[in-house]
Amino acid sequence: MTSATAISAESLVKNFGTNRALDGVEFSAREGRVLGLLGPNGAGKTTAVRILTTLLRPDAGSASVAGHDVLTEPHAVRRSIGLSGQYAAVDENLTGRENLYMVGRLYGMNRPDARRRAGELLDGFQLGEAGDRIAKGYSGGMRRRLDLAGALVARPPVVMLDEPTTGLDPRGRMDTWRLIAELVDDGTTVLLTTQYLEEADALADTIAVIDHGRVIANGTSNELKSLVGGERLELVVDEATELDTAAEVLAGIGSDTPRVDAQSRRLQVVVNDGSKSLIEAVRRLGDSGIEVHDVGLHRPTLDDAFLSLTGKPTEVSGNGGTTDVAEPEGAATAERAEWGGRQ
Amino acid sequence: MTVVPPSLRDSSVVAWRNLLNIKRNPDWLLSGTVQPIMFVLLFAFVFGGSLGGGRYREFLIAGIFVQTVAFNSSFTVIGLTNDLQKGIVDRFRALPMSRVAVLLGRTSSDLAVSLLSVVIMSLCGLLIGWRLRGDPTDVLTGYLVLLLFSFAMSWVGAFIGLISRTVEVAQSAGLLWLFPVTFISSVFVSAESMPTPLRVFARWNPITVNADALRELFGNPIRVGMPPPSSWPAEHAVPYAVGSSLVIIAVFVPLSVARYRRVASR
Numbered sequence: 001m002t003s004a005t006a007i008s009a010e011s012l013v014k015n016f017g018t019n020r021a022l023d024g025v026e027f028s029a030r031e032g033r034v035l036g037l038l039g040p041n042g043a044g045k046t047t048a049v050r051i052l053t054t055l056l057r058p059d060a061g062s063a064s065v066a067g068h069d070v071l072t073e074p075h076a077v078r079r080s081i082g083l084s085g086q087y088a089a090v091d092e093n094l095t096g097r098e099n100l101y102m103v104g105r106l107y108g109m110n111r112p113d114a115r116r117r118a119g120e121l122l123d124g125f126q127l128g129e130a131g132d133r134i135a136k137g138y139s140g141g142m143r144r145r146l147d148l149a150g151a152l153v154a155r156p157p158v159v160m161l162d163e164p165t166t167g168l169d170p171r172g173r174m175d176t177w178r179l180i181a182e183l184v185d186d187g188t189t190v191l192l193t194t195q196y197l198e199e200a201d202a203l204a205d206t207i208a209v210i211d212h213g214r215v216i217a218n219g220t221s222n223e224l225k226s227l228v229g230g231e232r233l234e235l236v237v238d239e240a241t242e243l244d245t246a247a248e249v250l251a252g253i254g255s256d257t258p259r260v261d262a263q264s265r266r267l268q269v270v271v272n273d274g275s276k277s278l279i280e281a282v283r284r285l286g287d288s289g290i291e292v293h294d295v296g297l298h299r300p301t302l303d304d305a306f307l308s309l310t311g312k313p314t315e316v317s318g319n320g321g322t323t324d325v326a327e328p329e330g331a332a333t334a335e336r337a338e339w340g341g342r343q
Numbered sequence: 344m345t346v347v348p349p350s351l352r353d354s355s356v357v358a359w360r361n362l363l364n365i366k367r368n369p370d371w372l373l374s375g376t377v378q379p380i381m382f383v384l385l386f387a388f389v390f391g392g393s394l395g396g397g398r399y400r401e402f403l404i405a406g407i408f409v410q411t412v413a414f415n416s417s418f419t420v421i422g423l424t425n426d427l428q429k430g431i432v433d434r435f436r437a438l439p440m441s442r443v444a445v446l447l448g449r450t451s452s453d454l455a456v457s458l459l460s461v462v463i464m465s466l467c468g469l470l471i472g473w474r475l476r477g478d479p480t481d482v483l484t485g486y487l488v489l490l491l492f493s494f495a496m497s498w499v500g501a502f503i504g505l506i507s508r509t510v511e512v513a514q515s516a517g518l519l520w521l522f523p524v525t526f527i528s529s530v531f532v533s534a535e536s537m538p539t540p541l542r543v544f545a546r547w548n549p550i551t552v553n554a555d556a557l558r559e560l561f562g563n564p565i566r567v568g569m570p571p572p573s574s575w576p577a578e579h580a581v582p583y584a585v586g587s588s589l590v591i592i593a594v595f596v597p598l599s600v601a602r603y604r605r606v607a608s609r
Contacts, residue, residue, distance in 0.1 A: 094363055102360050103434075108440075
């Protein structure tokens with residue numbers, strides 16, 4: 001069991017002044033798997049990554065990477081990891097090739113090996129032609145690819161990617177996803193932080209949802225989805241007074257009770273069969289003579305996940321993340337046990 | 344600290360990277376090359392006339408050398424804080440490389456910049472009448488003393504860069520302290536004509552002693568109608584200059600390395 005655990009964090013605590021960035025965070029990743037740390041800005045994801053990569057010391061708790069303790073064997077940890085930061089740490093005055101060569105040399109490779117590896121990675125990351133151009137002229141996506149390549153120079157068994165797609169256009173994001181998937185095919189363990197539920201869903205085998213320095217949910221992507229529920233049917237009525245009627249009319253259409261927000265005249269309900277539910281909803285509303293301003297389906301977002309997990313949207317969950325996990329209707333008791341908020 | 348060979352290899356990689364950065368942005372060299380020329384010309388001709396003409400110019404050059412390499416320590420401050428801010432240092436710190444290499448690489452590449460400054464100033468000095476009158480061994484020793492001092496000052500700069508909270512603070516902190524330290528010295532005038540507190544400071548100031556040591560080794564006249572230096576440091580200028588540089592290195596290398604281990608990115 002321990003031999004198969006590539007990354008583990010136990011009860012990590014980190015304070016910055018009076019701000020508790022990590023408040024007992026726990027997670028682990030098995031070898032060759034992808035662990036996604038999912039959470040909004042400021043949740044503590046980057047702090048956790050910085051501790052795992054030996055850049056920060058935790059105030060309490062312990063962590064190990066590839067079997068090495070981050071506090072007592074930092075050098076062995078650094079030898080086993082590749083890091084790609086939130087803001088690509090590319091030296092923009094060096095060419096792509098020089099950047100990778102430098103990293104290779106600093107991993108202890110000799111000159112010919114470092115040169116050869118830089119060439120391989122440039123080709124693999126579609127930077128072959130741009131390799132001898134100065135990185136200052138690279139596009140955001142190219143810089144990100146170069147930063148990612150830098151994390152892989154020494155073929156480390158564990159790769160940490162801090163928000164690898166933040167700031168990328170959709171195509172850049174798809175490219176990055178493909179590269180990460182290839183990494184995993186080669187048996188690399190990946191820790192990935194993201195603000196996008198969709199991204200964690202697409203890439204991660206297990207997901208730890210982090211809020212206010214705590215893991216508020218932890219499980220596989222499917223478990224998270226069944227907890228968060230399917231698509232959301234959302235509509236805005238013309239008159240706020242009609243909200244309650246609309247909620248009554250739509251009761252039973254989805255898997256939970258419709259939630260209403262009087263201020264924005266908005267109603268939201270989790271539905272299981274997408275467009276069929278949408279058509280049914282529009283028909284029922286039409287029959288009741290309720291004027292609808294806007295209606296549509298959307299896939300669950302991080303906000304929705306937080307709403308399901310904490311009963312509050314991300315912006316206002318201000319009590320340190322110690323909330324009991326609200327159980328959405330339809331979630332099985334067994335899942336609740338698995339998903340219980342860590343105290 | 345790790346064993347010597349990997350740390351030297353890593354430092355040379357970092358220094359190579361720093362020099363490539365300078366090569367790609369030659370305008371960074373402006374203050375390291377144009378500023379000393381400006382100082383030589385300003386002081387030589389603005390003050391020179393009332394302070395002894397050609398003889399003053401000959402006195403002045405060694406002082407400007409020392410002042411310039413002291414000011415070059417601000418390159419270390421700026422280079423290091425830039426790397427911290429851009430996340431480059433984080434990338435280095437997450438690599439299995441020597442802990443001292445980022446700093447030693449930086450101070451080494453800045454030593455190369457100082458060498459360039461010294462070459463330019465020497466040429467400029469020769470043009471305005473400065474002459475090397477010492478024997479070649481002494482002259483070479485003089486340049487080595489100067490470069491050792493430059494290296495020592497660079498480590499002070501590294502420490503300032505690492506304790507500064509922002510790049511802006513680092514830039515002003517890295518420069519401000521140099522004005523009193525270089526002016527309360529024998530760089531421009533003899534320390535002996537200063538009021539007592541300043542004179543005491545100036546006599547023991549490594550800047551003074553390095554300037555005196557260079558004048559001695561280059562064979563440039565120390566007396567230009569000014570009171571001659573008369574203090575223990577002045578009488579033992581060369582050993583005191585070398586000794587003070589070694590003390591600065593011995594203090595600021597461990598301080599900076601300790602600070603580097605703890606510093607978080609900004």
